[in-house]
Every structure is written in structure tokens, then in C-alpha cells.
Amino acid sequence: MVRLVTRRLVWAVPMLFVVTFFSFVLVSLVPGDPARSVLGQLATEQQVSELRQELGLDRPILPQYLDWLGRALRGDLGHSLVTGGDVGRLMGARLAPTLSLVVLATLAAGLLGVGLGMLSAVRGGALGRLIDVLSVAGLAVPGFWLGLLFVSWFAVHWRLFPATGYTPIAESPIGWLRSLVLPVAAASLAAATAVAKQTRDAVLDVLSREYVRVFEANGLSRRSILFRHVLRNAAVPIISLLGVVCAGLLGAAVLIENIFGLPGIGSGAVVAAMQHDIPVLQGAVVSFTLIVIAVGLVVDLLQAWLDPRVRTR
Incomplete structure (x- = not known):
């Protein structure tokens, strides 16, 4: 390790x-x-x-x-050419909204995708074909378009959630969650369909193996086989995909943060790009790169924990 x-x-x-x-x-x-x-x-x-x-x-x-x-x-990312503010402090202040969006969207895509994928693998039939259709549609539908639809429906028409803005979790946990519902939904739905397809394929592959039939012949319950053996062995490719999804959501955060007015690193990078503020853009690049490295490390550790063979690669 x-x-x-x-x-x-x-x-x-x-x-x-x-x-x-x-x-x-x-x-x-x-x-x-x-x-x-x-x-x-x-x-x-x-x-x-x-x-x-x-x-x-x-x-x-x-x-x-x-x-x-x-x-x-030396730990000094410089100062903004436009405002003169310290770039390190600026990135630190904008880190929480971006991490909140990316982490919650990854969790939502993982939970929804794994649930649908397992259900499709067990039930099969029309549900499996529906997952295939949704996975293709999810790749074709951009997250920012979903975001605009969600603002129109759930914020403007029904007034269920705020259209823009961000509430820090320390200020109000409920307000923090409400301010992130629409951005997380817009960012995670397309990814959830890809996770569902990967989960279904991985679970079907494990279900076809000999030891699963041995478990069934020995009288183990279907639920025990699925959750204690099948899902664990199918988890390695699913976790790999979730790592890719998490990294991809960093790119999507640039658009999502601007649509919903989240004061994150992505929206700050857009403003810096328009002002040609190189130190702030470099700070955003460093922040995003460090997050991607951390995500890759977490994925490797989870895979090594689930499959000891990964440690020897």
C-alpha cells in the first residue's frame, strides 16, 4: 500500500x-x-x-x-493582477463550494447509478434496455442545459429551491443543502446513467462466474450473494469510473457554478480568464490538479483494499 x-x-x-x-x-x-x-x-x-x-x-x-x-x-501563489488579493486565500475561500458540488454530485451519481445498475442486472429485460438508452442520452445531454431547465422548473415556476447563491454549511446546514440540490442534480444525472451501465455490466459478469452458482447451490440467500460477494467483486471497475466521473465534474463545475451563481473555483477562473488575470487562473489550475491527484489516490487505495492484486501492479 x-x-x-x-x-x-x-x-x-x-x-x-x-x-x-x-x-x-x-x-x-x-x-x-x-x-x-x-x-x-x-x-x-x-x-x-x-x-x-x-x-x-x-x-x-x-x-x-x-x-x-x-x-x-515556497507556497506563494502570488497576487491577483486585478484586485491585488492573495491568490492562495482566494482559492481557499472558493474551495468549499466547488468541493461541495463535486463530492455531492459524485455521491449522487454513484448511489443512483449503482442502484439502477444492480436493479437492471437482477431484473434484466426492459429495464436493462432502458438503462442502455438512458446512458446514451446522458452522454448527449449537457449538464448546463439540465441546469437551465431545473432553474426554470424548480426555482422560477415552483419556487422549491433557490435559483442562485450559496449558503456555507457552517451558517446553515439546511440552507447549504438547498442551495446545492439543483446544481448537484444537473451535474450528476448524466454521470449516473454511465455508472448504471457500468454497474450492470460488471454485476452481470460476476453473476456468470462459477463461484456464484456454488453459493446459490449451497443455499445462500440472493441478497447475501449480491451485496456480500457480487457487488464487492464488481466494485473495482465501478470505482474506476467514479474516479473519472469526479474528475470530469471538475470541468463541469466551471459551467454549473456560473449558471447557479456558486462562488467556487470554476466561476472564479471564468472571471479571471475574462480579465486575463494569470495568477488567479494559475491558482485555479493548481487547485483543480491537486484535487484530481487526490481523487486518483483515493481511487487507487479503494481498489487496492477491494482487490489485493492492484497493489502489485
């Missing part, structure tokens, strides 16, 4: 370097001028040029990145 964790962490270091370097270069090449964003359209060219020199934006891209990297290795 220690070897598995060490290998994952060793691979995380070059991943961070590669991701941050390419994001820095790509953002620097995007048309726009942060100095002009700070000073406004009425500022003179001389004022803009002086601010660019003061911020170090007149230097080549590689020295700018190396300076940022040197500070980041």
Missing part, C-alpha cells in the same frame, strides 16, 4: 509541472491585457505600459513562469 501511494505521489510532481507550464503559456497567448483591465479603457498607453512593466508582463513568458514557479514552490 505504501508503494502504491509513493508511486502515485511521484507521478504527481511532473504532472503539476506540465499542467501549470502549459496553462501559463496558453493563458499568456490569449488576446487581452490585464494592465488595461486594471486601469480601464480611459487610461493612456503610457500608463498601461508603465503598469505592464511594474507587473513584469513585458518580459518573455518563460522567465515569468519560472518566477511564478519559484514562488509557488
Whole structure:
């Protein structure tokens, strides 16, 4: 287990370097001028040029990145070019809404998908075909479109949930949950269909094995076989898919957070991109990359716990 964790962490270091370097270069090449964003359209060219020199934006891209990297290795992600705020504190303040959305959406997709998949595997027939149809439809329907529909139905028409905004859990657990119901539903429904199909296929594969028929012949109850033996052996590919789903939800969070007005890292990255605020964008990239690395590590640990053969790979 220690070897598995060490290998994952060793691979995380070059991943961070590669991701941050390419994001820095790509953002620097995007048309726009942060100095002009700070000073406004009425500022003179001389004022803009002086601010660019003061911020170090007149230097080549590689020295700018190396300076940022040197500070980041010391734990300093810099300051916003537009507001002057500390990027580390800004990401920390925006982390809770993003994690709340991603974690709850992953749990919802997992619970709903595994439940439907197991039901489809046991019952089969029309339900199995319905899962296939829903899985294809789930991949075709974008989450932001579902989000707009949910706002129209459940927030505007029926007024069951707030359309926008976020309530911290420390302030009101009920308000926190209500503010996340619609975003989580929009983000998780498409993923739940993919999890359902993967679960059904994995459970059917395990049900066809010889030892399951031995259990049935020995008189074990159907429920005991399903939950104590079949689901555990089918869980490895399901957990792998949930890891992919969780990472994919980070990308979906950029749109979902903007639709529902959640003050998360994704919505902050969109504003930073429009303002060409490179330090804030880099902070968002680092945050997302660290979350993906953590998700991958958790998936590896769960798989190793369920299947000891994973530890030797």
C-alpha cells in the first residue's frame, strides 16, 4: 500500500509541472491585457505600459513562469493582477463550494447509478434496455442545459429551491443543502446513467462466474450473494469510473457554478480568464490538479483494499 501511494505521489510532481507550464503559456497567448483591465479603457498607453512593466508582463513568458514557479514552490501563489488579493486565500475561500458540488454530485451519481445498475442486472429485460438508452442520452445531454431547465422548473415556476447563491454549511446546514440540490442534480444525472451501465455490466459478469452458482447451490440467500460477494467483486471497475466521473465534474463545475451563481473555483477562473488575470487562473489550475491527484489516490487505495492484486501492479 505504501508503494502504491509513493508511486502515485511521484507521478504527481511532473504532472503539476506540465499542467501549470502549459496553462501559463496558453493563458499568456490569449488576446487581452490585464494592465488595461486594471486601469480601464480611459487610461493612456503610457500608463498601461508603465503598469505592464511594474507587473513584469513585458518580459518573455518563460522567465515569468519560472518566477511564478519559484514562488509557488515556497507556497506563494502570488497576487491577483486585478484586485491585488492573495491568490492562495482566494482559492481557499472558493474551495468549499466547488468541493461541495463535486463530492455531492459524485455521491449522487454513484448511489443512483449503482442502484439502477444492480436493479437492471437482477431484473434484466426492459429495464436493462432502458438503462442502455438512458446512458446514451446522458452522454448527449449537457449538464448546463439540465441546469437551465431545473432553474426554470424548480426555482422560477415552483419556487422549491433557490435559483442562485450559496449558503456555507457552517451558517446553515439546511440552507447549504438547498442551495446545492439543483446544481448537484444537473451535474450528476448524466454521470449516473454511465455508472448504471457500468454497474450492470460488471454485476452481470460476476453473476456468470462459477463461484456464484456454488453459493446459490449451497443455499445462500440472493441478497447475501449480491451485496456480500457480487457487488464487492464488481466494485473495482465501478470505482474506476467514479474516479473519472469526479474528475470530469471538475470541468463541469466551471459551467454549473456560473449558471447557479456558486462562488467556487470554476466561476472564479471564468472571471479571471475574462480579465486575463494569470495568477488567479494559475491558482485555479493548481487547485483543480491537486484535487484530481487526490481523487486518483483515493481511487487507487479503494481498489487496492477491494482487490489485493492492484497493489502489485
